[in-house]
Amino acid sequence: MSKTTMTRRGVLKTGAVAGAGVALPTIFTASSAAAYTNEPTGSTVKFGFNVPQTGPYADEGMDELRAQELAIEHINGMGDGGALNTFSSKALGGDGVLGKKVEFVTGDTQTKSDAARASAKSMIEKDGVVMINGGSSSGVAVAVQGLCQEAGIIFMAGLTHSNDTTGKDRKANGFRHFFNAYMSAAALAPVLAKEYGTDRRAYHLTADYTWGWTQQESIAAATEAMGWETVNNVLTPLSATDFSSYIAPVLNSGADVLVLNHYGGNMVNSLTNAIQFGLRDKMVNGKQFEIVVPLYSELMAAGAGENIKGVYGSMNWNWQLQDEGTKAFVQSFGKKYGRPPSNSAQTCYAQTLLYADAVARAGSFNPCAVAEALEGFEFDGLGNGPTLYRADDHQCFKDVLVMKGRDNPTTEYDTLEVVEKTPVAQVTYAPDHAMFGGAEASLGTCNPGA
Amino acid sequence: MDAIILQILNGLDKGSAYALIALGLTLIFGTLGVVNFAHGALFMIGAFCAVTLSKILTISFETIDPTQKDFLGNPLVVKTPYVEAWFGPEFGAGLIDWAVPLSILFSIPIMIGIGFIMERGLIKHFYKREHADQILVTFGLAIVLQEVVKYFFGANPIPTGAPDALTGAFDFGTLLGFDPNTVIYPYWRLVYFFFAAAVIGGVFAFLQFTTFGMVVRAGMADRETVGLLGINIDRRFTIMFGIAAAVAGLAGVMYAPINSPNYHMGMDFLVLSFVVVVVGGMGSLPGAVAAGFLLGVLESFASMNEVKSLLPGIDQIIIYLVAIIILLTRPRGLMGRKGVMEE
Numbered sequence: 122m123s124k125t126t127m128t129r130r131g132v133l134k135t136g137a138v139a140g141a142g143v144a145l146p147t148i149f150t151a152s153s154a155a156a157y158t159n160e161p162t163g164s165t166v167k168f169g170f171n172v173p174q175t176g177p178y179a180d181e182g183m184d185e186l187r188a189q190e191l192a193i194e195h196i197n198g199m200g201d202g203g204a205l206n207t208f209s210s211k212a213l214g215g216d217g218v219l220g221k222k223v224e225f226v227t228g229d230t231q232t233k234s235d236a237a238r239a240s241a242k243s244m245i246e247k248d249g250v251v252m253i254n255g256g257s258s259s260g261v262a263v264a265v266q267g268l269c270q271e272a273g274i275i276f277m278a279g280l281t282h283s284n285d286t287t288g289k290d291r292k293a294n295g296f297r298h299f300f301n302a303y304m305s306a307a308a309l310a311p312v313l314a315k316e317y318g319t320d321r322r323a324y325h326l327t328a329d330y331t332w333g334w335t336q337q338e339s340i341a342a343a344t345e346a347m348g349w350e351t352v353n354n355v356l357t358p359l360s361a362t363d364f365s366s367y368i369a370p371v372l373n374s375g376a377d378v379l380v381l382n383h384y385g386g387n388m389v390n391s392l393t394n395a396i397q398f399g400l401r402d403k404m405v406n407g408k409q410f411e412i413v414v415p416l417y418s419e420l421m422a423a424g425a426g427e428n429i430k431g432v433y434g435s436m437n438w439n440w441q442l443q444d445e446g447t448k449a450f451v452q453s454f455g456k457k458y459g460r461p462p463s464n465s466a467q468t469c470y471a472q473t474l475l476y477a478d479a480v481a482r483a484g485s486f487n488p489c490a491v492a493e494a495l496e497g498f499e500f501d502g503l504g505n506g507p508t509l510y511r512a513d514d515h516q517c518f519k520d521v522l523v524m525k526g527r528d529n530p531t532t533e534y535d536t537l538e539v540v541e542k543t544p545v546a547q548v549t550y551a552p553d554h555a556m557f558g559g560a561e562a563s564l565g566t567c568n569p570g571a
Numbered sequence: 572m573d574a575i576i577l578q579i580l581n582g583l584d585k586g587s588a589y590a591l592i593a594l595g596l597t598l599i600f601g602t603l604g605v606v607n608f609a610h611g612a613l614f615m616i617g618a619f620c621a622v623t624l625s626k627i628l629t630i631s632f633e634t635i636d637p638t639q640k641d642f643l644g645n646p647l648v649v650k651t652p653y654v655e656a657w658f659g660p661e662f663g664a665g666l667i668d669w670a671v672p673l674s675i676l677f678s679i680p681i682m683i684g685i686g687f688i689m690e691r692g693l694i695k696h697f698y699k700r701e702h703a704d705q706i707l708v709t710f711g712l713a714i715v716l717q718e719v720v721k722y723f724f725g726a727n728p729i730p731t732g733a734p735d736a737l738t739g740a741f742d743f744g745t746l747l748g749f750d751p752n753t754v755i756y757p758y759w760r761l762v763y764f765f766f767a768a769a770v771i772g773g774v775f776a777f778l779q780f781t782t783f784g785m786v787v788r789a790g791m792a793d794r795e796t797v798g799l800l801g802i803n804i805d806r807r808f809t810i811m812f813g814i815a816a817a818v819a820g821l822a823g824v825m826y827a828p829i830n831s832p833n834y835h836m837g838m839d840f841l842v843l844s845f846v847v848v849v850v851g852g853m854g855s856l857p858g859a860v861a862a863g864f865l866l867g868v869l870e871s872f873a874s875m876n877e878v879k880s881l882l883p884g885i886d887q888i889i890i891y892l893v894a895i896i897i898l899l900t901r902p903r904g905l906m907g908r909k910g911v912m913e914e
Contacts, residue, residue, distance in 0.1 A: 176726070176835075177726055177833065177835060178726065179721070179725075179726035180725050180726045180727040181727075353876065355876060355879070358886070358887045360839075360887075362830055362836070362839045363585060363829070363830060365581045365584070365585070365760070365871075366578060366581045366582075366585075366870065366871040366874035366875075366886075367874055369574070369577040369578060369581055369871075370574060370577075370875065370876055372577065372752070372753065372754075372755065373573055373574060373753055386728060386833065389728045389730075389830075389831050390728075390830045390831070393730075393829075393830060393831060394829075394830070397738075397740070397757035397759065397760070397829070398740055398755060398756075398757055399739055399740035399755055399757070402739070402740075403752055404752075420727050421727075423727060423730075424727050424728035424729070424730060424831050424833075425728075425730060425831070426730025426732065426831070427730070427732065428730070440642060441642075451642060451643075452643060455642055455643045456643070461642045531639060531647065532641065532642075532647070534642060535642075
């Protein structure tokens with residue numbers, strides 16, 4: 122006869138352990154029988170698209186979502202196939218991925234790191250997504266990438282341009298197709314030197330957060346290497362709306378170039394204010410005063426209106442390119458939505474296809490198998506020309522576009538023109554480059570979760 | 572010296588916007604006793620009145636130009652505004668160019684109407700409620716209004732330029748004996764400053780020199796007694812709400828060329844304007860105007876490199892720092908009535 126002895130203390134202990142187990146986020150406990158987090162078992166698999174659907178970047182997020190939806194259509198064999206027809210890898214057969222139909226859920230990042238993490242977490246835990254894609258901010262990308270690493274799923278970054286995303290904050294589960302601040306600077310600086318000369322004095326206004334800092338560091342280093350002098354760098358609050366008090370000191374600083382390390386609403390307002398102050402009409406040091414905006418986007422160019430005419434910047438991709446991949450994607454997107462895609466849309470479209478293709482090549486949704494398939498992957502036909510997903514830092518290496526505000530746009534969509542396609546060799550750097558965390562930066566190890 | 576003059580000028584135009592919004596805010600607080608957190612949204616709606624008129628004036632008919640191609644390779648659809656077809660290309664283009672100043676006339680009835688609807692439809696039900704309730708309901712209203720604007724106009728800023736004749740910058744330096752191009756200031760910001768001064772002067776004159784204004788001022792001083800005299804003070808206060816909405820709207824209309832309007836621009840100004848009202852003194856009209864300009868100028872000086880190098884980050888906190896100091900040392904604000912906010 123067995124005798125069960127239950128003490129008060131024992132019951133409390135057991136209860137505490139059980140309670141802790143229940144309270145543990147399901148992210149760390151779910152499907153313990155599965156080999157990896159959210160292993161798909163049915164006939165469908167879910168992707169998670171985490172984009173800004175509210176807040177100041179909602180239009181950019183909407184364009185990303187359009188492209189992601191289009192990518193899902195193409196993966197599932199609907200529509201005209203878009204850039205899948207021109208993609209160098211033929212692992213996807215237009216019947217979903219590994220025989221599973223792809224579905225998607227969406228989250229709203231609000232362009233806030235905490236909100237983005239919360240929506241990504243919800244999609245992983247409640248919806249069971251196998252990957253997260255999208256976003257319009259480096260702060261958000263770094264935060265969500267960290268979460269995906271912990272959760273054991275793949276993060277295919279959207280628009281994130283800070284060096285840190287694949288620099289000091291790189292992660293084994295995170296991959297970036299978009300270019301970065303270093304690449305912008307490496308592409309822009311020679312063009313600026315050619316157009317404006319090597320004897321220039323630059324004044325920088327810089328958004329006071331991770332992207333702004335790395336953008337300023339990169340463009341200052343690249344232009345200084347061309348002979349330019351950096352007169353001053355003034356950090357401006359991200360919340361600033363009127364930049365007149367930051368622009369006024371530029372007038373008498375002796376600078377003959379203003380570099381606006383701003384993006385989004387900051388860029389629209391600072392550029393508008395600089396034009397209002399007549400900076401581009403001024404002659405300083407015997408030279409015409411110039412303005413440079415290192416990172417352009419089509420939507421922000423539209424927001425700045427006529428003020429961007431003649432202003433140089435850079436982009437990851439533009440719909441006006443004439444390669445077959447671009448043409449296929451633009452035709453497909455344009456027919457469905459009646460407008461050309463933005464470069465944030467293109468990067469999300471490419472990332473979604475690249476993830477699906479990697480799964481197909483790996484033969485598994487296991488994030489570590491997918492990561493292995495993406496590492497060192499060389500491809501073409503998605504619009505950016507020959508591209509390498511470098512294994513060391515999970516950064517894509519491809520040509521970079523130098524852009525200029527068009528003087529006489531014919532429609533609302535061609536406000537920017539492609540000035541130069543900078544070859545990839547010119548924007549390539551060592552994985553342990555000082556601006557990318559140096560030798561200490563590490564991907565860590567892949568986490569399959571579960 | 573030239574840098575100081577420039578920052579004073581910058582501060583004056585920033586202060587103009589603060590003063591105009593704060594004037595409406597304090598007018599509503601002084602008359603109705605309501606803390607209206609939807610006031611920033613009225614500023615934003617004013618800016619979108621300018622956007623709307625611009626869009627109305629550029630409503631176009633389409634013709635096909637077979638010699639040009641669109642992004643899909645189809646013949647390009649060329650849009651020509653109806654006003655250019657009806658009134659001739661020159662006059663039509665002129666109308667479109669002057670859309671923002673024309674929006675002043677367009678916006679006044681719209682803003683007064685919105686003010687009436689807001690006050691009669693929602694805010695009057697909260698007169699006797701706690702300030703916290705008023706703040707919550709008006710803040711909620713502000714979010715609803717901005718989401719409505721976002722639904723129709725999108726989240727991206729919409730460029731809305733000043734007339735060509737008023738773009739560019741004026742060389743103040745040459746007037747003051749400095750070298751050319753050392754103290755230059757955008758024409759439109761000067762226009763904004765003088766416009767704000769005219770509106771503020773108009774509101775003060777209306778309250779000071781009209782019978783209506785006299786009754787309103789009497790009502791602000793002692794609502795009960797004015798009511799006992801048989802005057803319908805509520806109706807006059809409703810009209811004042813409409814006027815306050817129009818003032819905020821006009822501030823927004825004229826601000827459209829300074830920064831491209833977007834749906835959340837009202838929120839950017841709301842908190843600052845509340846600080847302006849608190850510093851000036853709740854319910855004090857001259858206080859709101861004086862504090863608006865004062866804080867605008869202080870904010871500009873705090874953005875100077877010399878100041879920022881001494882006190883990093885001061886440009887982000889200066890306004891709140893002043894508010895804290897004022898609240899600690901003089902809770903009723905610079906020109907507030909004795910007893911208000913001092914209980």
